[in-house]
Amino acid sequence: MASQRRAAPRRQDDGGGAAPARRRVLVAGGAGFLGGHLCALLLRQGHEVIALDSLQTGLMANLAPLLEHPRFRFIHHDICDRLHDAPSVDQVFNLACPASPPQYQADPVHTMLTNVLGTHNLLELAAGCGARFLQASTSEVYGDPEQHPQTEAYRGHVSPTGPRACYDEGKRAAETLCFDMLRLGRVDARVVRIFNTYGPRMRADDGRIVSNFICQALAGEPLTIYGSGTQTRSFCFVSDLIRGMAALMALPDNPREPVNLGNPGERSIAEIAELVRSMTNSASRIVHRPLPVDDPRRRCPDIGRARALLGWQPEVALEDGLRPTIAWFAGAGAPKRLPAAAAP
Known part of the structure; x- marks a missing residue:
C-alpha cells in the first residue's frame, strides 16, 4: 500500500468555497449493499468515485447503473492485499467487510483479516495521499449490551472467542487502528x-x-424467528444511513470520537415479522428456531452525538422504508435468487 511517509491532509470542501467542490473518493466495499448506495450518492453530489471490491459478498449488479458514468471507476481488489499503483484520492470510505452473520462466519479468518489488515492497508493509502478516512464500524462492537440504549461511551459486552468474534472484535480492532493513526x-x-x-x-x-x-413472506414460506421474538432491533433505512455517513465525512472538524448512526425506534423481532406479513398480504405462519450463540437481546442507538455534531436524525419511518424494500424484492424475481440491481 502506501509508504510510511507523512502527507499533509488535503483541503476538503466543507462549505467554505475555497477548495474545489469535486473530490476523488475511494469507496472500499463499493459493490455491497451500502457501498452501492453510497457510490450513487457521491456521484449525485458531483464527485469522482472509485469503487473497490473483492466481490466476495458484493455484487456487480449493485453498481450496474453506475458503470457507464464518466466519473465512476471500478477496481476488483481484496483490501487484505496491498494495492499497487494505488490511486491518489481525497477521501476513503472503508465499507469492505461482510456484514451479516452467515457471510462473515463463512470465512471467519478472512473476516478478521479484512477488518485488521485491510483497514491498515487503507489507512496507509490515506496517509500516503493526505486523504480523509471514514471507517464503517458497527453496533456489534457493543455485543450483547448491558447498557440501553447504547451510547458511544459504552465499551460493550463482547465475547472474544465466540462465533461472532471475527466480526465484533475485528471491527473493534479496526476502530483502534483508526484512532491510533489519528x-x-x-x-x-x-x-x-x-x-x-x-x-x-x-x-x-x-x-x-x-x-x-420479506423473502419468506413473498414465497409463502414460514417466517422464521430465532428465539422468542421479544429481542429488539432498531432499523434504519439505507438513504438515512448513507446521508449520515456523508455528513460525518464532510464535517470540518474531526470529532475524535465514534458516532452512532441508526434509528432509535426500537422494535421487537416478532413485531417486524407481523408487520412484514401484513404489508405483503402473506398467509405465512411464524415458526421459532433456537437463538444463535451470542445473539444480542436488545439493540438501540443513542444518537445524541449525531444530532449535535451533524444535525442528523433518521427521516424514513419503518413502514415507509419497508414499502420500497418489499416492492424491490417482489420485482427482483423469485426471492430465492440474488436480487437484481435497481436504479439509484
Missing part, C-alpha cells in the same frame, strides 16, 4: 457505528432479519 497525526480518521440498516439491494441470501422475512 492520535499519531497521520490520518484524519473518523468512525461511524452503524446499526441495523435495510432497503432495496439487500441480498436475498444474507440472513438478515428484514430480507429473511
Whole structure:
C-alpha cells in the first residue's frame, strides 16, 4: 500500500468555497449493499468515485447503473492485499467487510483479516495521499449490551472467542487502528457505528432479519424467528444511513470520537415479522428456531452525538422504508435468487 511517509491532509470542501467542490473518493466495499448506495450518492453530489471490491459478498449488479458514468471507476481488489499503483484520492470510505452473520462466519479468518489488515492497508493509502478516512464500524462492537440504549461511551459486552468474534472484535480492532493513526497525526480518521440498516439491494441470501422475512413472506414460506421474538432491533433505512455517513465525512472538524448512526425506534423481532406479513398480504405462519450463540437481546442507538455534531436524525419511518424494500424484492424475481440491481 502506501509508504510510511507523512502527507499533509488535503483541503476538503466543507462549505467554505475555497477548495474545489469535486473530490476523488475511494469507496472500499463499493459493490455491497451500502457501498452501492453510497457510490450513487457521491456521484449525485458531483464527485469522482472509485469503487473497490473483492466481490466476495458484493455484487456487480449493485453498481450496474453506475458503470457507464464518466466519473465512476471500478477496481476488483481484496483490501487484505496491498494495492499497487494505488490511486491518489481525497477521501476513503472503508465499507469492505461482510456484514451479516452467515457471510462473515463463512470465512471467519478472512473476516478478521479484512477488518485488521485491510483497514491498515487503507489507512496507509490515506496517509500516503493526505486523504480523509471514514471507517464503517458497527453496533456489534457493543455485543450483547448491558447498557440501553447504547451510547458511544459504552465499551460493550463482547465475547472474544465466540462465533461472532471475527466480526465484533475485528471491527473493534479496526476502530483502534483508526484512532491510533489519528492520535499519531497521520490520518484524519473518523468512525461511524452503524446499526441495523435495510432497503432495496439487500441480498436475498444474507440472513438478515428484514430480507429473511420479506423473502419468506413473498414465497409463502414460514417466517422464521430465532428465539422468542421479544429481542429488539432498531432499523434504519439505507438513504438515512448513507446521508449520515456523508455528513460525518464532510464535517470540518474531526470529532475524535465514534458516532452512532441508526434509528432509535426500537422494535421487537416478532413485531417486524407481523408487520412484514401484513404489508405483503402473506398467509405465512411464524415458526421459532433456537437463538444463535451470542445473539444480542436488545439493540438501540443513542444518537445524541449525531444530532449535535451533524444535525442528523433518521427521516424514513419503518413502514415507509419497508414499502420500497418489499416492492424491490417482489420485482427482483423469485426471492430465492440474488436480487437484481435497481436504479439509484
